[in-house]
Each structure stands twice: as C-alpha cells, then as structure tokens.
Amino acid sequence: MYRHSLHKRVAIAFAMCVAVLSIAWGFAFFAAIRLSEDRVLTQQLQVASDNYPAITTNLKAYDKVDNLPQSLQTWAQTNPAVGLYEFDSEELHVAVIDTGNEQSHGFVVFDVAQIEASSSEDWWLLFIISSLVGTLGLLGFGLGIFVMRRALAPVTQLAKAVADIDPEQLSNEDYKRIDANRYTNDEVGMLASTIEQAFERVSAFIARERYFTDSASHELRTPVTVITGALELLEQSQLTPADMKVIDRVRRATYDMNKMIEMFLCLARETDDGLYDEQFLVMPLVRKAVEQQRYLLNGKLVGVELDELANPIIYGHAQAFSIAVNNLVRNAFEHTLAGQVPIAILIKEHELLITNQFSGGDAQHTATETASHGYGLGLGIVQRLCERNGWSFSLHADTAHVVARLSW
Structure with missing residues (x-):
C-alpha cells in the first residue's frame, strides 16, 4: 500500500532524483577543484625541490x-x-x-610554464572528466527510470490486469485483479473502482443480452412456425385462385420474416458463427430479390433492366447480403411511379448499382425517407450489415434519380 496519492508520489520521486543528482554533481565539482589545487601545489613544490638548495619562485x-x-x-x-x-x-x-x-x-x-600540465596530461584530464560526466548522466537516467517506475507501479499493475481480462468471460480471478480494495484511496484507486463498476455493468449487459436473444429466438420463431404449419394445411384444402394469391403473399412474407429474425438475432449476439466467411455468388441473390419483389411493379408498367457486367464471387454473410439487396430492390420498386423509365440494376466486379426514377419533389429527401422506413429496414441497419461484412453502402440522389450503391 502507498501512503501518498499518485501525483504526490511522482513529485516526491522527481524531487529525490533531482536531489541525488545535485549532490552527485556537487561532490564531482568539489573533487575537481580539490584535485586542481593539489596538482598546482605539487607542481610548485616540485619546481622548488629541483632547484634546491637555491629556492626559486615563479x-x-x-x-x-x-x-x-x-x-x-x-x-x-x-x-x-x-x-x-x-x-x-x-x-x-x-x-x-x-x-x-x-x-x-x-x-x-x-x-606558469613549469607548473602547467603538458598537452597529453590535459587530454587525460579531459577524458577523465568527460567519463565522470557521462557516468553521472547514465546514473541519473537509470535512477530516474527506477524512481518513476516505482512511483507509477500501481498504474502499471492495473493496466496489465485490465489488459488480460476478456469482458465477455469475466471470472472471479478477473474481479480479484481489478478489485479497488487492492489499491489505495487515490487516483489509481478511483480508476480501479471505475473500471470495476464498468466491468460489472458490461457483465450484466452481456447476461441480459444472452437471455434476451435466447428468449427472443424462441418467442419470435414460434409464431412463424405456427403460420407456416397453417399455410401447409390450407394448401391441402380446395382454394380459389384468389385465395392462392393471398396464401402466396403470406408464405412470402413469412419466409422473409424468418430470415430477418435470423439476421437480427445474429447482429444482436455480435457473433458470426462462421457465417461471415461464406463464399457466394452475387448474381443469384440479386435475381432472387428481383423475383421476390416483382409483385410490387404489378400494374405500374415499369420494367427492370438487369445488366451483368461481371459475375463476382464475394465473401461474407450470404443472408445479410440477401436482406440488404432485398431492402434496396423493394425500395426502388415500391417508390417508382407508373409509366416511368425501367429500373436499372447493374452488377459490376466490385459493386451493385440500383437506379430508379422519381417524378417531382425533393428527390434527396424522398429517397432518404423511403430508404429509412421501407421494408422495416432503415439505412442504419443496411449500413450495419455492410460494416459487419466489410462492405460499403451509399445512397445518391439528384433532381430525378436515386442511385443505391453496394460495394465490396
């Protein structure tokens, strides 16, 4: 345990380092002065002794x-x-x-000709003094590092403890390492207490998230399964063509709902289960999205031009890509008025472009509104799907056209 706060320990360590170095430099200069004095007196005495018994003076x-x-x-x-x-x-x-x-x-x-040192002696003295200065400098550097490390030891200990902790798998040993009681009531103790509380909140959040996704997975899939079973029973009865159209719509909506539930649960868990490393073709998923959403163009007399300039194979979550493409295609089909130019879908080696026309109004505002609310998936969800897979999404609107771009 430490009796002083962190900033006091750092200040004390710095003061100690400066004091020790000052004392060392003082002794060094004092020794140099005394050495010079002794040397001058020795040389003077040597000159006098060389001329004995006639004592001469300089x-x-x-x-x-x-x-x-x-x-x-x-x-x-x-x-x-x-x-x-x-x-x-x-x-x-x-x-x-x-x-x-x-x-x-x-x-x-x-x-002073007879008492001054020769050039060789001067160089030796310079070498000795330089060595002494260098030694004191290295001693001061090492002492500074040692003292500062001792002063900051609690911070280093806490940083190492936090670095070795996995927030998703906190154990009792992890809690012991970041226990605020292990540190004094200073800045480090406050930081440890804050980190401990943060980890507790993260652990509680992860537990709630896992409980929610497990419960939601069951509660959301149950009605979808019931609806699917009811549709199978209805198909076995005698139905009119109009009834069959309704059942087809329900089946299609149920299928889409089931896929979206899987995708949302996957995003909520923040895990990929290996699904984000799938390799899949873009073209079949785009064609499937066009066919699933084509009913939205019934009665509009609007065609779809699907140009395949390339047949790319990409890596990622195939279902995520399918949901994103379905959302963009549905928005384009749903908000294209009757009698307008065909909707253009262009597949390139590294991007997918979906272009549709708006007639009148603020195209930029309209595009953003429709993309934000269409099909239950807004731009934020599409953007998140793309980020999780390393793709990029953008929406550009001019005075008459809206272009959705999905790149990989």
Missing part, C-alpha cells in the same frame, strides 16, 4: 618596464590599466599594480 615583481621580460616590454609601454592579464604563448600571467606613480605601474609576473 613569482617576480618589477617596478620598471625595462626590467620586464623582453616579450612583455612592448606591451607594458602601452601603459595598460590596472588588472590581471594572461599571455598564453609566453605562458605568463601578469598583474598590473597601481603604485601611486602616474608615470609607471608595478608589475607582478607569474611564470
């Missing part, structure tokens, strides 16, 4: 310009201001001192 004072080293006399004649100067080429450091005489200044010259 510091010399001059009160006249003529007494300065030859390399500095030209510079000193320019009457430089009081201050410190460095001459790299001569390896000299010069201090100009105010002696109270406006005509001349005093000079203190420090010869």
Whole structure:
C-alpha cells in the first residue's frame, strides 16, 4: 500500500532524483577543484625541490618596464590599466599594480610554464572528466527510470490486469485483479473502482443480452412456425385462385420474416458463427430479390433492366447480403411511379448499382425517407450489415434519380 496519492508520489520521486543528482554533481565539482589545487601545489613544490638548495619562485615583481621580460616590454609601454592579464604563448600571467606613480605601474609576473600540465596530461584530464560526466548522466537516467517506475507501479499493475481480462468471460480471478480494495484511496484507486463498476455493468449487459436473444429466438420463431404449419394445411384444402394469391403473399412474407429474425438475432449476439466467411455468388441473390419483389411493379408498367457486367464471387454473410439487396430492390420498386423509365440494376466486379426514377419533389429527401422506413429496414441497419461484412453502402440522389450503391 502507498501512503501518498499518485501525483504526490511522482513529485516526491522527481524531487529525490533531482536531489541525488545535485549532490552527485556537487561532490564531482568539489573533487575537481580539490584535485586542481593539489596538482598546482605539487607542481610548485616540485619546481622548488629541483632547484634546491637555491629556492626559486615563479613569482617576480618589477617596478620598471625595462626590467620586464623582453616579450612583455612592448606591451607594458602601452601603459595598460590596472588588472590581471594572461599571455598564453609566453605562458605568463601578469598583474598590473597601481603604485601611486602616474608615470609607471608595478608589475607582478607569474611564470606558469613549469607548473602547467603538458598537452597529453590535459587530454587525460579531459577524458577523465568527460567519463565522470557521462557516468553521472547514465546514473541519473537509470535512477530516474527506477524512481518513476516505482512511483507509477500501481498504474502499471492495473493496466496489465485490465489488459488480460476478456469482458465477455469475466471470472472471479478477473474481479480479484481489478478489485479497488487492492489499491489505495487515490487516483489509481478511483480508476480501479471505475473500471470495476464498468466491468460489472458490461457483465450484466452481456447476461441480459444472452437471455434476451435466447428468449427472443424462441418467442419470435414460434409464431412463424405456427403460420407456416397453417399455410401447409390450407394448401391441402380446395382454394380459389384468389385465395392462392393471398396464401402466396403470406408464405412470402413469412419466409422473409424468418430470415430477418435470423439476421437480427445474429447482429444482436455480435457473433458470426462462421457465417461471415461464406463464399457466394452475387448474381443469384440479386435475381432472387428481383423475383421476390416483382409483385410490387404489378400494374405500374415499369420494367427492370438487369445488366451483368461481371459475375463476382464475394465473401461474407450470404443472408445479410440477401436482406440488404432485398431492402434496396423493394425500395426502388415500391417508390417508382407508373409509366416511368425501367429500373436499372447493374452488377459490376466490385459493386451493385440500383437506379430508379422519381417524378417531382425533393428527390434527396424522398429517397432518404423511403430508404429509412421501407421494408422495416432503415439505412442504419443496411449500413450495419455492410460494416459487419466489410462492405460499403451509399445512397445518391439528384433532381430525378436515386442511385443505391453496394460495394465490396
């Protein structure tokens, strides 16, 4: 358990990381300064010991310009201001001192030629310092990752627990992994509690959905079966031609109803049972839809032009394709007025086009209205059928025509 909230733990972790790095850098710079001091003093002592018993010093004072080293006399004649100067080429450091005489200044010259490190030593020092800086950088990077991981460990644990859960098959172990009581009362605990409640709602919804589809499957199919049995009994009796037409209509409607029930139940369960991998021909289903809906053109004197530019074979749910095509064909037949140009149905390699004519009115509005309410299937259902199978559906209307396009 953690005593602090997530944002406090992150802030504390960041502060600790910065503090540790600051202390490390401070010790490193302090060590570099002390090393430089010791090195200068050691070199100075070495120079003095080399000249023993005559003790010499690298510091010399001059009160006249003529007494300065030859390399500095030209510079000193320019009457430089009081201050410190460095001459790299001569390896000299010069201090100009105010002696109270406006005509001349005093000079203190420090010869560092014998105590400065050689170029090879400078490169070694640079290498050592660079290595130290790089090591501290890597240490800080690793420390930052370690501290942040420790601070965010509850979030990572919760994310892994959620990633391994299947919402449709929640077990007791899954509930234990996302139990909000395992986390403290902070942001992570609130998130765990919310996820736990969401999974509970999903589980309850799935249970209700399964119960509904199982019940609906039985309750919806029962009346369809009763109607089918009654029609078979009626066909065995003596019927007039008019009665037979009525029975045919009832049989056709019952057949369509049974197929739609199967499709709706399949969509409600969100499962395919392998039906979405079927391979089927487009042309037979289109011809069947035209024949099933042709009675809607009785008395209208409107023909149907069915052009087969290709004979495509596609993958998907054959019944879903049949219902979508039946809906589009029925809309076209139902809302085409008498005496208009033939309804054009065009089958291409990758799309199906159904074109019918409107006379007067707002074609776009009329097309949308009829497609939304025709045959009990609106554009939303057709669109969903297409999405589940990887197809696409669109409806285009101009001033006189409506074109339904089903692509795969």
